Amino acid sequence: MELLGHVVFNGVLECQTGLHIGDEGSLEIGGVDGPIVKSPTTGHPYIPGSSIKGKLRSLLEWDAGMIEDDGEPHVCEGEDAVTCPICRIFGTTAETEALTGPSRLSVRDAFPTEETIERWRQLDTALPYTEVKTENTINRVTTEAKPRSNERVPRGSEFSYELVYGVYDLDDGGRHDSDNLNAIERALFLLEGSSLGGNGSRGYGKVTFHHDEYVVRTTDGYRTGNQEGRSVDTLDEVREILEIK
Numbered sequence: 001m002e003l004l005g006h007v008v009f010n011g012v013l014e015c016q017t018g019l020h021i022g023d024e025g026s027l028e029i030g031g032v033d034g035p036i037v038k039s040p041t042t043g044h045p046y047i048p049g050s051s052i053k054g055k056l057r058s059l060l061e062w063d064a065g066m067i068e069d070d071g072e073p074h075v076c077e078g079e080d081a082v083t084c085p086i087c088r089i090f091g092t093t094a095e096t097e098a099l100t101g102p103s104r105l106s107v108r109d110a111f112p113t114e115e116t117i118e119r120w121r122q123l124d125t126a127l128p129y130t131e132v133k134t135e136n137t138i139n140r141v142t143t144e145a146k147p148r149s150n151e152r153v154p155r156g157s158e159f160s161y162e163l164v165y166g167v168y169d170l171d172d173g174g175r176h177d178s179d180n181l182n183a184i185e186r187a188l189f190l191l192e193g194s195s196l197g198g199n200g201s202r203g204y205g206k207v208t209f210h211h212d213e214y215v216v217r218t219t220d221g222y223r224t225g226n227q228e229g230r231s232v233d234t235l236d237e238v239r240e241i242l243e244i245k
Contacts, residue, residue, distance in 0.1 A: 001101050002169040004242045005218040007181060008229065009163040009188075011211025013047065013110055018133060018152035020204050021051050021197040032132055034150035034198075044117060044129055045153045049107035051197065052161065056107075057090045059190040060183060082170065085180050089165075104166045104177060105184065110159035119156070127151060135202070152204065161209070167242055178244045181235050216241045 023037035038045050061067050066074040066086055074086050081087040081096045091103030112120070120129040131154045136145040165184060167177040188209045195205035216238050217229035232238060 003219055004167045004169055004174045004177075004244070005216060005221070006229075007165045007167060007238055008215040008217065009161075009165070009184065009211060010215065011161060011209060012113065013159045013161045014208045014210060015153055015155055015157045015159075016206040016208055017155055018131060018204055019047075019157070019197050019207070020133075020150050020152045020199055021047060032127070032149040032151045034148070036130065036151045036153065038129075039111075044112055044120075045157075046112065047110040047159050047161075047196070049109045052110065052163075052191075053090070053105065053107040055191055055194070055196055056105075056184075056187040057086070059194060060089070060187050061086060063186065063190060083176065085183050088176060089180055089183060101168050101170060102166070104168070104180070106164040106166075108162040108164070110161040113158045113160055116158045120154075123154065125154075130154065150199065150204075167244075174242060174244045178239050178242070181238065185235075214238055218242065 019036075020034065021037050023035050036045055037048060057073065061074050064086065068074055073090075074084075075081075075092050076084045076087045076096070078096065079099065081092045081100045087096070087100055089104050091097070092100055117129075123129065123131070125131050130151050132149050133152050134147055134149045136147050138145055163184065165177075165181065167174050170176065192206075192208055194200065196207050197205040199205070213231045213233055214235070214237075215229040215231050217227060218241065221227065221229060230241060232241065
């Protein structure tokens with residue numbers, strides 16, 4: 001098993017509607033019912049990498065028909081994991097990892113752009129940097145309304161995102177991992193058609209990914225201290241740089 005290099009997907013995630021990724025640990029007396037996750041050092045909302053990665057995995061499992069009966073994440077046993085795109089991209093059990101290698105995909109936390117932070121500072125809302133969306137649940141018999149307030153990142157907010165994908169040679173010249181790069185592209189496309197965070201069926205969490213290039217970092221580059229890599233426009237160029245036949 002040999003690492004051939006990394007492919008970096010980076011760009012800007014744009015919120016087309018309000019975004020709610022909850023942080024139940026930050027409930028305060030007199031605060032909103034559903035607060036969102038924020039940086040403890042700046043107070044700015046951000047998007048945890050785990051939220052993006054978990055949604056990408058779930059969507060690819062649905063897309064590939066690999067949803068388990070018990071609802072748990074899909075995991076192959078034994079040799080099946082070697083050619084399974086889900087197991088190769090997102091990782092598998094410690095016992096099977098000896099056959100497949102480590103998880104190929106790392107997803108960084110996505111932090112707001114400077115332009116977005118400045119826009120937030122100018123908001124005239126009840127909370128700094130965010131908006132509060134109040135909703136009602138109506139009892140079908142008594143018609144009693146039960147209000148609930150959710151904190152959201154406002155529409156138009158932008159976050160810098162980065163996905164790092166490892167390409168390994170498992171006696172296949174890196175072909176399997178190279179082919180699975182298309183699955184990452186498809187997962188991002190599926191997420192744009194779905195939603196990120198909570199309350200997606202009620203209009204929250206529509207996002208768009210903007211990225212114009214890929215950055216390829218080879219093992220030779222790491223050895224010589226060149227970690228910036230090379231920017232290219234297509235996945236075919238990625239394969240050419242990594243010398244995948």
